[in-house]
Amino acid sequence: MNLLSKLIRGSGLLDELERLGPMPSRRRLLTAGGLLGSVLAASRAEAEDLPFSATRWLVGRITQGMTESELNLANSLGYSGYLEYQLNHTAINDNATAFFVNLYPTVNYQPWQLAQLPQPSQIVRELQIATIYRAVNSKRQLYERMVEFWCDHFNIDITKSYCPWVGTVLNRDAIRPHALGSFPALVSAVAHDPSMLMSLDNDLSVSGLQNENYARELLELHTLGVNGGYTQQDVLEVARCFTGWTKHPYTVPNLGLSFKYDPAKHYNGQKVVLGQVIPAGGGQGDAETVLAILGAHPGTAQFIASKLCKWFYSYSPPASLVSAVAAAYMNTGGDIKEMLRTLFTTCDPAAAEPKLKRPFHAMVSMMRATGATISDPQPLLNYFSQAGQLPHTWAPPDGFPDKLNHWAGLLLPRWNFAANLTGNAIQFTTTSAQTMFAGATTAAAAMNKLDSLCFGGAMPSAEKERVRQYMLPDSPSEARMREAAALVLSSPSFQWY
C-alpha cells in the first residue's frame, strides 16, 4: 500500500511521513503542509466509482456548483461546446436573474445618487444580496465565477471612506463589464474607480507628499505581482504619476463621488517607471501611460495567468500551463476569454488536484444542488457571515484567501448551513422535498436522487452507503431524508470541486 492510498484510508499524514524515504527529516517537517495537497487528487480519483468525466469536471470548475440540469446541458454540448457556451456569456438568456436583482434599487444608482443616501447600509446589503443571488441563480456561471475572481483580485475595504456608498459601482461599472473582456481595459476601469482610489488612499495623494498605497498594490496585487521586478523607486514614481486621481466631493451635484482628475494635486515633473521615461507635463496622461505599460507587460501576463490557473485548475499549477495562458495574454493583448479558452483546452482535467470550496462556494453550491428557492436573500447574509465569507467584507487588498490550509479547519458553519438549508430553517430560502427526493420512499432511492443532484451521480459509494444507513429502517420520514440531504452536503467529498 503506497503512501497516498494509506492517507486516503485515514492514516495520519505525519505518521506516514515518518516512514518516508531519505528526504532530510527537517525538510519533511517544513513541507508537511504542502504535501497535503498532493494527496488529494489520488484521494478523489480512488474514491469515485463512476469513470472520470472531463465534462463533469469542467462543470465543477467553471460553475458555482453542479446542478442536474447544468450537467445534462454540458453532457449534451460536450466539453468544448459547454466551455464555449459559458464563455459566450452574453448569448445566455439571464433575464430572470437580472429581473430579481433589479428589484434592489441601489444596484443601479449612479454615484451621486448613492452619495445622497444618509446611510450606506442598504447599499452594501443590496450588493451582497445581488452577489449571492447571481451566484446561485445566474445561468452565466463562468461569468459569475470570474466576477468573484476579480472581486478578490481588485478587493476593496468596503468600510473605508465612502466605499460603503460607492463600492457597488466598482462592481457594476468596472468589474462586471470587463470580467470576460480585456484585462488592460479592466485594470484601467478599476484604476478610474473612486472606491479603489479611496480604499487605497490615492484620493488623498498630493504632489510632493504622494501616497504610495495604491501605486504599490497596483504593481504587487493587480498587475506584475510581488516578484515582478519593480523597485521601491518604481512604487514612488507610479505614485507620483497617480497624484491627482481622486473623486468629486459627495456634495457635487450629478458628479459626487465619481472620478475626478485634480491637476492641482498632480506632480508634474518627469517620472521613470520600469525604465520608461514619462516626460514632465503629462497631467492625467501620466497614469494612463503607466496603465498601458503595465497592461502590455509580460510580467502582468505571467502573474494573471498564474492566478487564473490557480483559481480554475490547481493550487500549484504546472508551469507549462501557466506559460501557455500567459502566451495567450501576450498574443491577444490580454483577452480574458482567450486566456480561459487556452487554459481549459491545454490543461489535463484528469490530472487536476481537487480544490476545496471556500465557504461562499460551498454554501452557494449547496443551494444550487438542492434547487433552493430564494424569495428574499437577506436572511442568508448572516449565514455567510458566520462562515467567514460574507461577500465584499474582506478588508485587506488581497481578497479572500484561496488557500486550502486557510479554510480547511472551519467545517462547522458548512455543516450547520446544510442542516438549516435542508431543514428549511432559513427564512425565505426553501428547499422542496419533491425536488430533493422526487417521491422516493426508500433510503436507496432517496440516496440515488441526492447523488444525482449533488454529485452528478459520482458520490463515492462508501459515503453514499453510510448516509443511506442513516435513513434506515427503510421508508424514512421526510424529516429523516432532509437530514440525510444535509449529511450529503456536509460530506467531505462535497467540499471539493
Added chain:
Amino acid sequence: MSSHDSRGCNEYNHLSRRQFLQATGGAVALSGLAASLPRVAYAQDYCSSRDIILSIYLRGAADGLTLCVPYLEPAYYAARPTLAVPPPDSTDPNHATDLNGFFGLPPAMTSLLPAYQAGHLLFVHACGMHESNRSHFDSQRFMEVGKPNDSTIFNGWLARHLLTSPPFSQNAILRAVQIDFGLRQTLQGAPLTIPVPNLANFGLVGAPGTVSARRDVLDDLYAAFAEPLRSAAASTQTTIDLLQQIDFANYTPGGGAVYPNAAQGFGFGYQMKTAAALIKADVGVEAVAIDIEGWDTHGNQQPFTGGYMYNLMSSLSQGLAAFHADVLMGSGRNVTVVVMTEFGRRLEENGSDGTDHGHASTMMLMGRDIAGGRVLTQWPGLAPEQLYQGIDLQVTTDWRDILAEIVAKRLGNNNLSVIFPDYVPTFRGVTRACSSGDLNCDGQVNAADVAPFTQAMLDPAAYQAAHPTCNRNGADVNADGFIDGRDIQAMTHKIIAP
C-alpha cells in the same frame, strides 16, 4: 485550580514511544531530534512550568514609532509635523507618557502602564525582518513561517513548535486555536488546531434528538477521508464538546479586569475575554492566536483622541491590560503574550496625514516572566544616514531572536533549528532568568534570601531598589501568580529541603 496536572516529566516519562508519536503526530521521531527533546519538569515553582502562548498579530504593518514613541529624537518630530506624539513634558494634552527617559507611550496606550510598571510588559524596538520588502503579504508570510524568502515552507513557526513538543495533556483535544474564520500562516500545519470564530458559540444545529446520530455519520465519513479534512473534522467534533464545558456567558474576569467592548460579542476585547476564559479553564490549550486588522495607516492615521489609530491602539492596550489583570496577575498557568506586526512605517509622514510602508517596527511581549518594564533595543537612530534605504527605521533585532528565546525559555522547546530553519538566534534577554526563591540572586536559595524575600513581599519598590538586577517574581515561590503570605510556606520548604 488544576494547573499542576499532566505537565511534568513524570507524565512524559510514562508516555510510551508509541503514545508520544500519536500525541505529536510522529513529528518528533521523524525530525530525528528525539534525543534533544525538551525536558519538561513538574511545575513546583513558577520557573519550571511551560507557558501558554497568546500570539497577537497586528495586520497591515503597525507604526512602531507611534506604539512606542522615541520622543528624544528631533528627526521624529521633524519628519512628522502632524502625526508625532508630543514628548512627556509637553503641555499638549496628547503628550506621551515616559517609559524610560527616551521612549514613551502614546496617550491611547496608557492603560498598559500597570503591566509595564509591574515589570511584565516589554517593548522590543527597531525589530523586524531584515529582508522585508514592504509587501504586507510577503512579509507576513515569511515572518510567520519563520524564514525569510523561503516559499517552500508551508507551516508556521508556532505550528512547528507544537509539532516538536509534547502536548500539555496526554489526551489533548485542542492544542491551539485561532479565534477567527480561518487559520493564519502562523498556525497552519499545527496538530490538533482549528480556527473557531466564536469560542462561546460552537455547536451543531438541527433537531436535538438526532444530533448524536448525525454526528456519528459525519465522524465516519471524515474518518475515512484524506487530510487535512480528516483531522479538521475530528478536532471540530471534540472541540464542540470541550467548549461546551466552559461557561463563557457567565465568565467573570479576575482582578477587576474589564475587556473593552466585550459586551458586543465580537471584536478584540471579546476575543481576549473568551481567550482568558478558555485559558483559565486549563483544558490543555497551549496556544491561542488572535489577529487585529486595520493597521495599514496610509491616510488619516490619527493617533490622537478619537482618531483612527487611537481607537485601534486603545482597543489593543485595553485588551492587553485587562488580560494582564485577569490572567497574569491571577493564579494558574502562566501565559506569554507576543504582539507582532509585519513591518513598520515610513519615518516621514505623507501628505495624507498617514505613513507609507517602512521597515522596522515594535514588538510587544507580556508575561510574568518577561523581563519587562523596559524598552529593549539597539536603537539605530533616525538621522538620514541611519535610516534603512535612507527612509525607514532600520531593523537591528531579528524577530526570530525574540520568538526563539520565548520558545526555548518559556515554551520549553529547544528544537529551534526546526522552528527557525537556517538561523542561529541570539537571545536578547527578553525572558527573566529563573530564580524562584533566590531573591538576592547569588545563585543559591538559602537563609540569606529570607530578608530580601520579606522585603520583596512587603515593599516591592525598596526591594527593587536594593536588588535592581534581580527578579522580584522569584518571590512567587508557590507559582500562584501572587507574591503574598501564601509563598512563605513554600519558601521555608525550599530553604529547609531544597
